[in-house]
Amino acid sequence: MTSGPDTRPPGTGGRAHAGPGAVVVLDGVTVTYHDDDDEDVVHAVQEATLQIRAGAITSLLGPSGCGKTSLLRAIAGLERPRAGTISIGGAVVSSVPPRGAGVWVHPERRSVGMVFQDGALFPHLTVAQNVSFGLRSSGRKLSRAQRAERVADMLALVDLTGFADRLPGTLSGGQQQRVALARSLAPQPSVLLLDEPFSALDAALRIQVRAEVARIVRDVGVTTIFVTHDQDEAFVLGDEVVVLRDGHVEQVGTPDAIYRHPNTPWIAGFVGEANFLRGTVDIASPHHADTPLGAVPITHPERVRAAADVDIAVAVDVLVRPEQIVIDRGTDDSHASGHVSAVEYYGHDVRYEVELDDGSVVAARTQVPDLLHDGQRVRLVFDGHPVEAWPVGPAD
Structure with a gap:
């Protein structure tokens, strides 16, 4: 960093209050791990304060080890923060004193869908059964006919009608990711989380699949947060981009604002030549x-x-x-x-x-x-x- 005034955006270290249209609100969230010897504490995320706008696609961008996946997992409920508060849809799902009263909502009750890097499909289940599993695990009480109708709607949405009886092993990498997306969207979550979903695909397929995924989530209108270390990907897909470094939120803004007006020289060099x-x-x-x-x-x-x-x-x-x-x-x-x-x-x-x-x-x-x-x-x-x-x- 260079000398001079702190030019990080307002709110990156202070209290957050949900603004109009904010679906996910993080206030002072800290996530820590112990090292391999279980002695030193590693701060994966430090005092992250952030608001995610309803219906927007938000990119979490940063180099390896910057805390972006840890932040995503904390929102999903797969990691317990050491400090801070997380709210989804106006309801507190995680809160650690002194900023909160001590609240923990389990992942399956957060109205969050998640797509992992490898899709994480069940290889022994058909495409339809994988999508239906998303409905069962969400706790929604649907009849068999309602589940079948929802599965059919989801497969049509991701352009996989006719693949219902196929096993995941017979699908291409891009098709598997679309099945994983359909499974996550089936319960109609408030928030969709994507953890580097395109990184395992080759370059040409990656461009095609990310365009398809962007079309799908925009058609559905679901608030989406996705993790990437690829600046092009973050800018192409993101309505807003959150740049992280060493566990800190460095800058939040539109792709154009971050590219043309980075807060620091480090951000300038990270998001482009x-x-x-x-x-x-x-x-x-x-x-x-x-x-x-x-x-x-x-x-x-x-x-x-x-x-x-x-x-x-x-x-x-x-x-x-x-x-x-x-x-x-x-x-x-x-x-x-x-x-x-x-x-x-x-x-x-x-x-x-x-x-x-x-x-x-x-x-x-x-x-x-x-x-x-x-x-x-x-x-x-x-x-x-x-x-x-x-x-x-x-x-x-």
Whole structure:
């Protein structure tokens, strides 16, 4: 983290009160484990405070070990928090003093459906029996005819009509995940939880299945929370994204807000490729930074002013995404001149690394039809919306 004011969103460390339309509310939730020697306590989730909007798809995004699955399991009732309160649909399902009176509602009574990474289907049961099991385990009292009708509706929803008598072992990975989804949706839960449901699928199938799942949950309108470490997946599916790191909620927002306006340099680098250009900001005119690419407009000039102290200029790291850089084939001696040092062709675009004459290396992505080549002289021009900049600390 860099120096400067705490820019985490309001509520990431304080009390949460259910806002309009919030279905799941977490207030100061902490989940801990013991290490292998059962001595040291590991904090998987620390003081998580969060509201999940009704009907929205919310992505829990973070690197391995950040606490996202532990948080999901706490909501499901598969882990007991050490502290904090969890409410679903306005009812407290988990509460630990001093913030609550000590409440624990078992998983099957939380009106929550869950799809695991491997689907977790019963291999000896047919597709229809697997879906019907979701109805039985929920405690809903339905007649045999009502269960059969609900199973048929669910299989139609996931486009598996005609597969009712098949065993899971005869299905593809994508079909198995759709059966697991149908089983979870059959009892009409208030909340659907997905724990990295696409990670076991190959790349092409993953894209297809996640599009199908997104269509299904949006058609149903169920509030959905899913865990992923894949930034593309989180952004494509999520109406809102929760970024976690080391058990802490770092930022909550729309995919666009998190990509364009990350709270910290770490988030900026985690959710996409980032160039951090060293620049300076004149406090008398703090709305742009002077960088190797020239003047770049910045957001949050107050963040820079707060670090200025008595200085008239502040050193900053400026976030510039590769797609915000235009490559000009001109060869004038502007301060952003350099040569191409790497070329990566992706078909839909090309990623270049350009070593500037000052020795810094900048990544740029462009759809220029004619490929540049290693060693070719170019100059770079910034072309984008105002960007984030963070004051440089003494140790940076």
